[in-house]
Amino acid sequence: MAQEDIFKKLVSHCKEYGYVFPSSEIYDGLGAVYDYGQYGVELKNNIKKYWWDSMVLLHDNIVGLDSAIFMHPTIWKASGHVDAFNDPLIDNKDSKKRYRADVLIEEHLAKFEEKIEKEVEKAKNRFGEKFDEPLYRSTNPRILETKQKSDQLHERFVNAITNNDLAELKQIIIDNEIVCPVSGTRNWTDVRQFNLMFATEIGSTSDSAMKIFLRPETAQGIFVNFLNVQKTGRMRLPFGIAQIGKAFRNEIVARQFIFRMREFEQMEMQFFVQPGTELAWFEHWKEARMKWHQALGFGEKNYRFHDHDKLAHYANAASDIEFKFPFGFKEVEGIHSRTDFDLKQHQEFSGKKMQYFDPEKNESYVPYVIETSIGVDRMFLQVISASYYEEDLTKEDGVADSRVVLRLPPVLAPVKLAVLPLVKKDDLPVLSRKIVDELKFDFNCQYDEKDSIGKRYRRQDAIGTPFCITIDYQTVEDKTVTIRYRDSMQQERVAIEKLRDIIADKVSLREQLKKL
């Protein structure tokens, strides 16, 4: 079956079985926003716990944090988001291509420079050695005219950008007869502002209100608390701060189900290290994070690194872990060596020292940072798309049979076990209820007595329950039950009193990480 078809079925499955619903569905939905249903929220919580425990529980030099979504607006100036997330865009109606209006104008400005340089080159060739370049540049009428035009345009451009005058930007493009590099036409749409940050106001009266942004990433909450955590936690380098939280981006195009949403959740760990050691730590975390993903058992060939050739201005190394989604290899997690850029920026903008006193070196410095940043929702999509199987169970005698099964890693499964009386008579339901009452303190359990046993197994397969406990007539006699395993469909008879230990072991973090 084509991958796209599988993806469609997966989306339907998520809806049908209470994993993911479109937001505000009864009001026609809200673009690129989704809600997690009764099983979705369990899976999502389990993913978050799996990550959190892998970071905070298993590393004595990593601690947690939960910073607020609202932050001082200057933080986003310091981080560069105010500038970088603010693009004036324009479309060419003929080629259907979209451009940044400011880039188009800057490229046009560069042409003036080229023209002047060509002019100078020509003169150089003509006059030979006695050519006085500075004099020529400052007196040649053609150059002066070009330069004047260029300066005028530049001034006009800067004014338009400063005043955020979108109509003026378009007018500049029209006046200068700037054409689309693809179609060569000047059939432009209006310039529109795409601000990737959501803004709101804090303060309830209009005159006291301050414009603030919903954070577009959680990382800055860690950086601005760096010293708080380091000092109160008596942390010594190298150490990390982990955080799980929502972030918001007003994406121009949000697509592919929950892969790119406007409201999403990140799991980030910023690891602070001595300057000069950052690339070694970068390699360390690259490997460690890849192993963490592969421990889920979805197949090593479904993962790969994508090293960035073009680095963001703050980074000196960056790599993504990509997973093979039904729509291709896509980023799940980013590992970035962010240098001391963020802390230095906050030091400059806040005027507060963001330095660590190193007792070994007996000196203060701004630490370097390795970031591991993973999208919870992408991780959710990874887990559920890797777990979704349509199995043909047609028997040897040719009787057609099939099932849809979510082979979720037990540690992540929303429901850990279902307790099923083989029949709903002769006290088997009573016995079953007793087992549920005993195990529900430790595991998310379900009880089901409706329909045939085979049908109930199928229902649990569809939501990914790894273990079904079946109570039969032998249970009444010797207090044993059968455990039916979701993936193999094999059964095993065990004593009721041992159930808790057996299942606790199978759904544990320890068991999952054994696969490392």
Place this chain on the structure above:
RNA sequence: GCGGGAGUAGCUCAGUUGGUAGAGCAUUAGCCUUCCAAGCUAAGGGUCGCGGAUUCGAAUUCCGUCUCCCGCUCCA
């Protein structure tokens, strides 16, 4: 945002030239069977995405709009 496709029950979809809205699966109640779905009986569930126009009458025709999918574009 542009181009293309789509929107009818929880899911997948049918619905002819405009004439009272359907199926399968799922769900609920009951019966039968009792270790791997689709047996029997009955029931519930739909403003046909939304708004407007044409018409005696619109799921169906037209216009607008919203949402989703694919491609382009963008992506710290």
